[in-house]
Amino acid sequence: MMKGRVLITGASTGIGEAMCHYLAKQKHDLVLVARNGERLQALAKTLxxxxxVTVTSCPMDLAVNGAALSLHEWCKSQGLNIDILINNAGVGTRGDWISTNFDDEYRLIQLNIVTLAELCKLFARDMAERKQGWILNVASIAGFQPGPWMSNYYASKAYVLSLSEGLGHELKAHGITVTALCPGPVKTPFFENAGxxxxxxxxxxxxxTAEAVAAAGIEGLRSGKRLVIPGFINKMIAQSGRVSPRNMQTAVSGWLNQHSI
Ligand SMILES: NC(=O)c1ccc[n+]([C@@H]2O[C@H](COP(=O)([O-])OP(=O)(O)OC[C@H]3O[C@@H](n4cnc5c(N)ncnc54)[C@H](OP(=O)(O)O)[C@@H]3O)[C@@H](O)[C@H]2O)c1
Structure with a gap:
């Protein structure tokens, strides 16, 4: 049975915020992480x-070197054992590769990939000692194919998907469940933030809605699923790679990223 304290990154808005409501309703204590401390505190008070439930806020920029280690050490210093880790924080970038700057791409890689992987390693070690734990990593259906004009974002989600599936297999022996959540489009501030x-x-x-995606992800984790793709159309899109040539998929996603959104 899934139980215990949850650490959730990207808790201040969107899917993360919806997950907080869903989990608090089920009486999980929470540790909330994002940059906007005011939003976290207001959410903590509401929940x-x-x-x-007991809700602790930890305002932090997770897109900088050493963020995962700092967060892990902070949890230790506060005596907060983490039973359930939800790596939800993520950003997107979109635009012409030649003319956009690399700083945003670098921060995307730090947040979507480096911090996520390091948090998985640090907290999985603690979970392995207790022989029990749960990790939910938020990937995307973008992880199933390349995405021209958003190539770095799509690549980061392919990484999250592959890492999660690999760890899901490997960490089972330690009593740890790992689930990759792959939503399609969700009504959140993500798009506005990505321009x-x-x-x-x-x-x-x-x-x-963020609420529907949050519920699907948490119920998938609870039931030990390796992969959760909410929504019928999204499942079809994810599966389309099995029947259509990869170059064609790349061209279609590139056209969508360039023209229709
Ligand atoms: N929306 C979609 O269509 C969609 C589809 C598939 C997958 N996803 C994935 O779902 C996850 C959640 O996104 P969302 O749609 O809920 O978007 P969102 O509302 O923009 O949420 C992103 C969250 O990440 C936090 N965050 C961003 N940069 C951060 C940083 N440097 N350090 C710490 N926290 C940071 C944000 O809080 P602060 O700004 O307060 O830091 C916010 O809480 C992401 O991984 C995204 O890639 C979204």
Missing amino acids: TEQFG IPEEKIFANPATM
Whole structure:
């Protein structure tokens, strides 16, 4: 049975915030991580008052070197054992590779890949000692194919997907469940933050709410699924790689990234 304290990154908005509500309702104590401390504190207050759980905020930039180690050490110093790790924080970049700057790509790699992997390593060691733990990594259906004009983002999600599936197999022997959550489009501030116009995406019938995606991910983790793809259309898109040539998929996702969003 999945139980214990949850550490969730990217808790201040979107899917992460929805997961916090879902988990607090199920009486999980929470450690919230994101940069916006005010939002975290307000959320902590709401969840504590509404559900009677203990919620601790840890405002932190996870896109810098050493962030995972600092967060892990901070949890130790506060006496906060983490039973369930949710690596949800992530950003996207979109644009012409030649003219956009590398600083944003570098921060994306630090956040979506480096910090996520290091948090998996540090907290999995603690979980292995207790012979029990759960890790939910938020990837994307973007992880199933390359995505021109968003290549770094798609590549980062392919990494998260592959890492999670590999660790899911390897860490089972230590009593640790690892699940990759691969949403399609979700109505959150993600697109605005990535400089992507939202209107067409939010009008797309495949676009889901953060609440529905959060519930699917957590229930998937609870039931020990290796991979969760919420929504029928998203499942079809993820599977399309098995039947269509990769060059064709790349061209289609490139066209969508360039024109239709
Ligand atoms: N929305 C979609 O369509 C979609 C689809 C597939 C996958 N995903 C994935 O779902 C995850 C959550 O995204 P979302 O859609 O919920 O978007 P969101 O609302 O923009 O949430 C991103 C979260 O990450 C935090 N964050 C961003 N940069 C950070 C940093 N440097 N350090 C610490 N925290 C940081 C943000 O908080 P602060 O700004 O306060 O730091 C926020 O809480 C991401 O991994 C994203 O790639 C989203």
